[in-house]
Amino acid sequence: MIPRGLEHRRVNSPTAVILVTLALAWLALIIGAPLATVVVEAFGKGLDAFLAAFREPDALASIRLTLLVAAIAVPLNAAFGLAAAWSIARFEFRGKAALLTLIDLPLSMSPVVAGLVWVLLFGARGWFGPLLEVAGVKVIFAVPGIILGTILVTVPLIARELIPLMTEQGADEELAATTLGAGGWTVFRRVTLPNIRWALLHGVLLCNARAMGEFGAVSVVSGHIRGLTETLPLHVEALYNDYDFVGAFSAATLLAGLAVVTLVAKTVLEQLIRAGQAVKPAQELAIP
Amino acid sequence: MVALDAAFAPAPLKPARRSWREHSALPGFGGAFGFTLLYVGLIILLPLAALAARPWEHGLGGVVDAILQPRTLAALRLSFLAAAGAAVVNVLTGLLIAWVLTRYDFPGRGVVDALVDLPFALPTAVAGIALATLYSPGGWIGSLLQPVGLKVAYTPVGVFVALLAVGLPFVVRAVQPVLEDLDASLEEAAQTLGARPLQTFSRVILPALTPALLTGFALAFARGAGEYGSVIFIAGNMPGVSEIAPLVIVTRLEGYDYAGAASVGLAMLAVSLIVLVAVNSIQVALSRRGSR
Amino acid sequence: MTLTIDGVYKQFGRFPALTGISLDVRDGEFISLLGPSGSGKTTLLRVLAGLDRPDHGCVFLNGVDFLALSARERRIGLVFQQYALFRHMTVARNIAFGLEVRPRATRPSRAAIQARVSELLALTQIEGLGDRYPAQLSGGQRQRVAVARALAVEPQLLLLDEPFGALDAKVRKELRGELRRIHDATGVTTILVTHDQEEAMALADRVVLMNQGRIEQIGSPAELDTAPASPFVFTFLGETNRLPCEVTAGAARFEGFVAPVISPAGAADGRATALFRPEDTRLDAGPHAEGLPVRIVEIRGRGSLRLVECQALSGHRLVAELSEAAAGAFEAGQRVRLTARRVVIDTVAAARPDWNPEAGGRGAPAAAAH
Numbered sequence: 001m002i003p004r005g006l007e008h009r010r011v012n013s014p015t016a017v018i019l020v021t022l023a024l025a026w027l028a029l030i031i032g033a034p035l036a037t038v039v040v041e042a043f044g045k046g047l048d049a050f051l052a053a054f055r056e057p058d059a060l061a062s063i064r065l066t067l068l069v070a071a072i073a074v075p076l077n078a079a080f081g082l083a084a085a086w087s088i089a090r091f092e093f094r095g096k097a098a099l100l101t102l103i104d105l106p107l108s109m110s111p112v113v114a115g116l117v118w119v120l121l122f123g124a125r126g127w128f129g130p131l132l133e134v135a136g137v138k139v140i141f142a143v144p145g146i147i148l149g150t151i152l153v154t155v156p157l158i159a160r161e162l163i164p165l166m167t168e169q170g171a172d173e174e175l176a177a178t179t180l181g182a183g184g185w186t187v188f189r190r191v192t193l194p195n196i197r198w199a200l201l202h203g204v205l206l207c208n209a210r211a212m213g214e215f216g217a218v219s220v221v222s223g224h225i226r227g228l229t230e231t232l233p234l235h236v237e238a239l240y241n242d243y244d245f246v247g248a249f250s251a252a253t254l255l256a257g258l259a260v261v262t263l264v265a266k267t268v269l270e271q272l273i274r275a276g277q278a279v280k281p282a283q284e285l286a287i288p
Numbered sequence: 289m290v291a292l293d294a295a296f297a298p299a300p301l302k303p304a305r306r307s308w309r310e311h312s313a314l315p316g317f318g319g320a321f322g323f324t325l326l327y328v329g330l331i332i333l334l335p336l337a338a339l340a341a342r343p344w345e346h347g348l349g350g351v352v353d354a355i356l357q358p359r360t361l362a363a364l365r366l367s368f369l370a371a372a373g374a375a376v377v378n379v380l381t382g383l384l385i386a387w388v389l390t391r392y393d394f395p396g397r398g399v400v401d402a403l404v405d406l407p408f409a410l411p412t413a414v415a416g417i418a419l420a421t422l423y424s425p426g427g428w429i430g431s432l433l434q435p436v437g438l439k440v441a442y443t444p445v446g447v448f449v450a451l452l453a454v455g456l457p458f459v460v461r462a463v464q465p466v467l468e469d470l471d472a473s474l475e476e477a478a479q480t481l482g483a484r485p486l487q488t489f490s491r492v493i494l495p496a497l498t499p500a501l502l503t504g505f506a507l508a509f510a511r512g513a514g515e516y517g518s519v520i521f522i523a524g525n526m527p528g529v530s531e532i533a534p535l536v537i538v539t540r541l542e543g544y545d546y547a548g549a550a551s552v553g554l555a556m557l558a559v560s561l562i563v564l565v566a567v568n569s570i571q572v573a574l575s576r577r578g579s580r
Numbered sequence: 581m582t583l584t585i586d587g588v589y590k591q592f593g594r595f596p597a598l599t600g601i602s603l604d605v606r607d608g609e610f611i612s613l614l615g616p617s618g619s620g621k622t623t624l625l626r627v628l629a630g631l632d633r634p635d636h637g638c639v640f641l642n643g644v645d646f647l648a649l650s651a652r653e654r655r656i657g658l659v660f661q662q663y664a665l666f667r668h669m670t671v672a673r674n675i676a677f678g679l680e681v682r683p684r685a686t687r688p689s690r691a692a693i694q695a696r697v698s699e700l701l702a703l704t705q706i707e708g709l710g711d712r713y714p715a716q717l718s719g720g721q722r723q724r725v726a727v728a729r730a731l732a733v734e735p736q737l738l739l740l741d742e743p744f745g746a747l748d749a750k751v752r753k754e755l756r757g758e759l760r761r762i763h764d765a766t767g768v769t770t771i772l773v774t775h776d777q778e779e780a781m782a783l784a785d786r787v788v789l790m791n792q793g794r795i796e797q798i799g800s801p802a803e804l805d806t807a808p809a810s811p812f813v814f815t816f817l818g819e820t821n822r823l824p825c826e827v828t829a830g831a832a833r834f835e836g837f838v839a840p841v842i843s844p845a846g847a848a849d850g851r852a853t854a855l856f857r858p859e860d861t862r863l864d865a866g867p868h869a870e871g872l873p874v875r876i877v878e879i880r881g882r883g884s885l886r887l888v889e890c891q892a893l894s895g896h897r898l899v900a901e902l903s904e905a906a907a908g909a910f911e912a913g914q915r916v917r918l919t920a921r922r923v924v925i926d927t928v929a930a931a932r933p934d935w936n937p938e939a940g941g942r943g944a945p946a947a948a949a950h
Contacts, residue, residue, distance in 0.1 A: 011392050023388040026381050030453045031406050034418035080327045087321040093309035102332055108560045110514025112534035113553040117335030120342045125546050127338060155331055172664035174314055178651045179629055179658045180678035180733055184315035194668040213411025216516035220538060233413040240417045252414040259409035267402045311633045313651035
């Protein structure tokens with residue numbers, strides 16, 4: 001007799017019903033309820049009140065700044081991710097493990113610390129503060145600081161997507177292209193890039209979501225000057241602290257929408273990546 | 289030919305071979321590696337150097353004073369205890385959710401699977417104001433809890449509650465792939481040997497999941513201890529009671545106490561790293577035992 | 581004489597992968613690099629391809645210093661063990677790649693590339709698969725694409741790294757003949773790395789047998805068969821019986837029979853271990869038969885051949901390979917006389933301090949290596 005419960009994937013036993021219900025209830029409480037709150041609070045006073053929040057010049061300025069920061073931080077981190085993956089997954093050198101550890105380090109760093117370090121360097125009493133003052137350059141409480149804080153928080157996100165994938169794929173295809181006479185740039189453009197494009201896009205997506213939504217690091221270096229150094233998340237905070245709840249939640253809806261769009265795109269991409277990997281295992285290859 | 293051999297032997301053609309890197313036929317190492325080092329140097333190492341150096345401006349005593357000050361100590365304790373507590377709960381709920389997602393098929397499974405990642409993608413400030421509203425005395429959940437005498441918003445409990453969402457995806461995403469790869473025949477073997485479902489789970493499945501659960505715990509803990517945005521609105525930020533460590537850093541910076549702020553920042557980073565390294569070594573020990 | 585490899589050394593950390601390899605390859609020749617894993621055959625191939633750089637030594641192709649050229653400049657065709665097909669390109673694009681990436685000045689026209697691709701698809705007998713992706717091909721088809729892609733650039737050298745390793749036995753045999761046909765059709769100088777002696781012997785004009793980073797012997801398959809340069813070569817190329825003997829004047833004396841020594845030439849007189857093949861082993865049950873007295877332990881079938889396992893009084897186990905008809909005269913338990921037609925003297929075994937011809941038997945380390 002076949003033991004019971006071996007066919008997974010169907011909710012037919014009392015245990016299964018209980019477990020699935022518990023899991024769904026917990027997710028509804030922990031993730032669903034906050035998300036619903038955002039939407040309900042934003043639209044609670046009607047569509048007009050919601051839209052009014054985006055007619056504020058400060059709101060528009062914060063959206064513009066958020067886009068600007070992401071437009072600088074994400075491409076830089078993408079370039080870094082590609083360079084790091086090319087050197088780490090394609091070459092053997094000493095100190096690789098240390099380099100990998102360093103790249104991962106920002107993940108275990110509090111966002112506030114990721115902001116703090118830039119103040120320590122470029123703040124009024126920072127290492128380079130006096131120098132910057134003489135030069136008349138403002139980093140902290142200005143846009144450059146916001147960009148630096150955002151970059152530090154998001155620096156590993158793309159590299160960590162690419163390094164394991166390229167390591168797993170191996171260098172044979174690139175070596176084959178080289179022996180066929182292709183130059184470095186051609187190899188990268190025509191062999192490497194097509195093989196990692198979905199993973200790269202996946203990393204860019206996550207990096208972008210995190211860059212646009214970053215709060216802790218940016219909060220430390222921004223100086224909270226309305227219309228100048230406030231990103232959208234900081235604008236949300238300011239409105240909330242001013243008891244403008246409709247405004248705060250309206251702006252928050254925009255950010256939550258970004259998160260949801262990111263999740264959808266990410267899910268689609270992951271299916272594409274999985275399909276791309278399915279290309280690899282060769283079922284017909286019988287190992288003698 | 290033999291004579292040629294001897295002539296070549298003492299003078300290697302490429303003496304650079306035993307250098308710090310191995311030869312490769314692929315081009316582009318210099319540029320890519322140079323850019324990588326420059327970037328890591330400027331974006332990670334230089335800031336880290338500042339964080340490591342600045343606390344000691346007033347000597348060791350300054351650092352000790354900065355950290356042992358009652359208000360700071362209370363904040364550190366709250367951040368780390370709440371993070372640890374939430375991470376423990378996350379391990380349980382994360383395991384449950386990963387199990388349900390890999391073992392059962394139900395309508396909307398794909399949506400639920402994607403939703404688990406929302407705390408990764410949702411800006412922390414958004415989560416923060418939503419949680420504060422939800423658990424405030426007038427909020428959906430807060431109003432239900434008030435008659436029972438439970439106060440969540442603006443208390444240390446709020447910090448814990450906020451971190452329940454923050455750490456969840458770390459555990460689910462660590463456990464899920466292991467559960468998917470777990471050989472079904474293991475479970476089947478256990479069951480044909482007469483193990484009851486609960487025995488199968490505790491004696492066959494759970495040991496296989498332990499390393500992944502540890503990873504999830506460590507990541508959830510490290511992230512939770514440093515969390516700022518989702519916590520700051522619900523915490524109430526009462527010094528000594530519901531003030532979290534990152535807020536202490538912000539407060540010190542506002543008072544231009546760079547050394548003090550750096551001390552707390554360094555302490556936080558150190559604790560997070562120690563936990564990560566400890567978990568790593570436990571895993572190494574576990575895998576040694578498993579592969580014996 | 582086109583390819584000259586001279587005194588090539590290569591070390592990985594402390595591991596010497598190649599210790600002074602010298603080899604001349606003639607134009608249009610088919611060479612097999614044969615050896616056990618770790619013998620350095622793949623490293624030598626990678627040195628030729630430009631993927632590894634030797635510590636010292638030189639490689640010339642038609643008088644050009646090959647080591648001064650990068651992998652990109654060498655114009656070689658390399659077939660990887662796992663083929664390394666570009667997974668996101670169709671078969672036709674894979675084959676065309678080497679032509680498409682040429683600088684504009686030397687790049688053939690689109691039509692010429694197309695024509696070349698069709699030609700190669702026909703040569704490798706995969707017409708009709710040009711629009712498929714590598715994932716949609718069988719292992720054998722992938723290997724054909726890899727060969728076609730390597731040939732597209734009209735390489736000066738075709739290098740193949742264990743190209744049949746990932747295929748099942750039937751496809752492997754079929755592709756083996758195919759590869760030789762393609763070689764003969766194109767005339768390209770070909771170097772094949774393999775650990776399969778049958779494959780090497782069946783395909784190559786000359787076999788280079790390698791062991792521990794050295795060349796043990798270079799020769800035609802027939803030469804390797806009839807005049808093995810060392811006991812290693814002999815044991816690597818086939819099943820081997822081992823039996824102690826006494827060497828005198830170029831002949832090996834055993835209890836009951838004498839056999840000629842084919843290698844090494846001028847083996848020193850004295851006690852030694854003789855190696856011989858099951859197919860060179862004869863059994864005789866006649867009342868006046870000469871030879872080593874043995875008892876038949878077991879007779880196993882293998883197609884039209886029979887393996888007769890015998891045990892000598894000394895305990896040595898010896899195998900004779902007989903035709904089905906010849907084996908019909910014997911049965912297990914029978915006492916017969918055994919002789920060997922020709923033997924190789926294992927000087928290494930004889931020189932070992934713990935050498936004891938009475939204690940050894942079949943299954944000693946050298947025999948087990950195969």
